[in-house]
Amino acid sequence: IIAKHGKLAPRLCNKDPYTALWLPTIKRMYPNSKFILMIRDARAVIHSMIERKVPVAGYNTSNETEMFSKWNQEIRKMTFQCNTSSGQCIKVYYERLIQKPQEEIQRITNFLDLPYSDKMLKHHELIGGEVDLNDQEFSASQVKKAINTAVLTSWFDCFSDETLGQLDVIAPFLRILGYDTSTAKPDYSVFADDDFYQFRNVYS
Numbered sequence: 001i002i003a004k005h006g007k008l009a010p011r012l013c014n015k016d017p018y019t020a021l022w023l024p025t026i027k028r029m030y031p032n033s034k035f036i037l038m039i040r041d042a043r044a045v046i047h048s049m050i051e052r053k054v055p056v057a058g059y060n061t062s063n064e065t066e067m068f069s070k071w072n073q074e075i076r077k078m079t080f081q082c083n084t085s086s087g088q089c090i091k092v093y094y095e096r097l098i099q100k101p102q103e104e105i106q107r108i109t110n111f112l113d114l115p116y117s118d119k120m121l122k123h124h125e126l127i128g129g130e131v132d133l134n135d136q137e138f139s140a141s142q143v144k145k146a147i148n149t150a151v152l153t154s155w156f157d158c159f160s161d162e163t164l165g166q167l168d169v170i171a172p173f174l175r176i177l178g179y180d181t182s183t184a185k186p187d188y189s190v191f192a193d194d195d196f197y198q199f200r201n202v203y204s
């Protein structure tokens with residue numbers, strides 16, 4: 001998969017959530033590999049798959065409840081794989097990344113042992129030059145924009161009260177990961193708090 005993503009390079013990167021299900025195998029093949037598990041509110045993830053018609057294996061977009069339940073199954077396995085890859089995997093919360101981009105990108109570069117550059121905050125200005133985008137990526141049109149918080153709440157008012165009301169049962173990992181499931185309009189500013197990492201539990 002990685003071979004056909006681009007030219008040979010000192011560091012090979014692969015952006016695909018399902019990579020997280022194969023960590024033991026990839027770690028055996030590439031002992032120096034590092035992993036970033038990107039976590040996002042399942043309500044936004046599922047809204048995104050439905051709205052943008054992104055085909056993701058195993059998700060039936062005509063059944064929301066089934067999608068939440070599938071997300072729960074997958075994220076549970078991914079979190080387990082990340083937690084048992086001591087030193088080789090970090091979790092990055094989308095809601096924090098876009099609200100505190102500098103802090104989070106520095107956290108990522110520290111983890112990767114790479115130098116931080118302010119240019120990383122301005123990737124959109126470098127597209128076509130230092131940054132090469134693959135237009136076949138589903139998200140290429142959004143990645144062209146500056147880091148922004150516009151889509152944080154795009155899922156608001158898109159799910160039925162019935163679906164939202166049963167999330168703790170069908171997708172309990174959402175709450176375990178620190179998302180407020182008690183309201184249809186959660187306040188994401190808590191993800192930008194300075195003490196955010198102090199209150200993450202073993203799963204999150």
Ligand SMILES: Nc1ncnc2c1ncn2[C@@H]1O[C@H](COP(=O)(O)OS(=O)(=O)O)[C@@H](OP(=O)(O)O)[C@H]1O
Pocket residue numbers: 044047048049052054098137138139140142143144145146147148149150151154
């Ligand atoms: N620059 C910038 N700032 C803020 N947010 C951004 C940015 N670039 C991408 N995005 C959002 O990331 C979502 C796409 O994620 P993925 O690339 O993992 O999805 S996919 O590969 O297209 O399935 C997608 O979320 P949704 O809009 O909810 O679908 C994008 O809006």
